Amino acid sequence: MSTYDGTLIIFSGPSGSGKDTVLNELLQKHDDVKLSISATTRKPRENEVDGVHYYFISKEDFEKKIDDNEMLEYAVYGDNYYGTPKAPVDKWLTEGKTVILKIEVQGAEKIRKMYPEALSIFIMPPSLAVLEKRIRGRQSEKEEDIIKRLSIAKNELERACEYDFAVINDDLDDAVEDVASIIKAEKLRYKNMKNIISEVKKDV
């Protein structure tokens, strides 16, 4: 990733962690942070908009993109494909932007190998009780789907240790501020401040 000046942030969290809410707030407050939009073959939930929350595409289209190497990573999760189109990510990084990849833990593992300088953040619920309450709060699902989702979420929590940072989403504002601090601290690393420091040292 040495040719890029931007920072890639791998952003994961189980169902019920509230990672989407955290991300939405973060993006509203920080214009310079870009969200990579994933593609998926699953059906949109109520209120989900194509090209905003996901690119909702058919299984056939998804498989064609895989064949054409247009997916940075993809994973099969439940009965569906989830993946990250490559082109916009590389474009933003070259422009020096902070790019957030919201991906499942399986995908995160692959991205970490391709972009070793990426930072990874895992969003967690404050407790298992809250996790279950949040998952049950989505009234669109059948009991068997809820139980399946809960079981997957609990397994995913065990993989927090693979991430650089963990953020507990109890109070939304605090969680958003935590993520913003991680992004800001990265910008303040000496290696990312070189251009600014050159300006400081210029004799007038």
Place this chain on the structure above:
Amino acid sequence: MSTYDGTLIIFSGPSGSGKDTVLNELLQKHDDVKLSISATTRKPRENEVDGVHYYFISKEDFEKKIDDNEMLEYAVYGDNYYGTPKAPVDKWLTEGKTVILKIEVQGAEKIRKMYPEALSIFIMPPSLAVLEKRIRGRQSEKEEDIIKRLSIAKNELERACEYDFAVINDDLDDAVEDVASIIKAEKLRYKNMKNIISEVKKDV
């Protein structure tokens, strides 16, 4: 440093960077951040209080502490000794606190070797013109002292590259917030969140 849970922060910046003002603001806003107080043999400036800004001690006392291994590091700077008493730093780190060591660049180099997990932050002025203005603003010094101080400060700027983070102190509030973000991000590292994560995963 694996036996410590706290974070050691090496904090440096040339004369005129405003590092003391940044630190004072930071400490007022963050009770959990502790400042390691240095010892020095130089005379106090106006408004400097013994045991608050420095421990002002005699050359003889300083040399005795060196002999007794009670100094974490020390350096001769100008005509004076500057050093860091070891005991309070280790005590705070064992208690899990964030401890800030405000030290000269020479001392920073030594601390970095003894505490490889320490983070280091370099505070910079926004420009050389501002640096000179701030140094000249201290009316207590003779012109030859000012010129000497300015020359040392410019040399120190060249060593920013040895630090993990660089913070430009143009607007004071922004600089304080930058340092706070660096400290917060470090607390959110997975390795520092292990205890909290164990609580999250407890079944009720």
